[in-house]
Amino acid sequence: MTYTGYLHVKVGKRRDKSVITNSYFDGVLKITRPTYLHDDLPLLTLIHVGGGYVDGDTYKTEVVVEKSARLALTTQASTKVYKSPRDGVNQVMDYVLEPNSELFVKQDSLILYQDAQFTQQTNVYMSSLATFFYTDIMTPGWSEDGSLFTYTKCTSKMKIYVDGSLQVFDHLLIEPNEQLQSIMHLEGYSHIGTMFLIHPKVTESLIEKLRTKLAHFTSESRFGISLVANNGLTLRILAYSTPLIEKVFSECESLMMKELNNEEKLEWRKG
DSSP states (O other): OOOSEEEEEEEEEETTEEEEEEEEEEETEEEOOOEEEETTEEEEEEEETTSSBOTTOEEEEEEEEOTTOEEEEEESSOEEEOOOOSSOEEEEEEEEEOTTOEEEEEOOOEEEOTTOEEEEEEEEEEOTTSEEEEEEEEEEOOOTTOOSOOOOEEEEEEEEEETTEEEEEEEEEEOOSGGGGSTTTTTTOOEEEEEEEEOTTOOHHHHHHHHHHTGGGTTTOEEEEEEETTTEEEEEEEESOHHHHHHHHHHHHHHHIIIIISOOOOOOOOO
């Protein structure tokens, strides 16, 4: 199959350092040269050179982190999905984490403009000894009449397999209508943030610490944190702005990195 954008990256451990051992990209997707956040943590920035996603676009990203290697992956800017009434936009991301590997994925916001249709499937195949950290943000884009929810449909599925067994299946489906501002839907909030962390040391105690740390955000957002199978947690937040969600994610990351790895939170520099 020919994709609008295709990316394949493999990271391995060489002489006590995580290095990019193989990379290939085609179409409108490209990556920067790696920079190192810590002594052993390369950061790659994904670049979309086409300016935005349009009707009929298809994307595939494959990332393999080999045994004991580490990688941080981010985006250069927000992903903009424009009018796509016929075929929509489809994106698949596959992440493979071998034992004792670590993968940190932090994406800029996904902006859905009027009449946009977007489908994303994220598949994670990981060892129970690996670490997987992931965040994304979804927000409605500008429309001529100023309405918020003018995109047609957004589907995002996350499947996490741990030691070959499906442990997490999260399905976010939004088809905007007048009910999005009612109870049990978005309740008037416009932005949605999602975070996953799978780590051998995640416990209910860590979740309680996160809830305490984030308590001061309750006046301007709504969030929930849950323990998932095999030492993991998920957080979902509703808010009115991207910067607020990013601030919540940053505070979570700071606490988690300190508690679990005894490290400072990552500095996601943009090139």
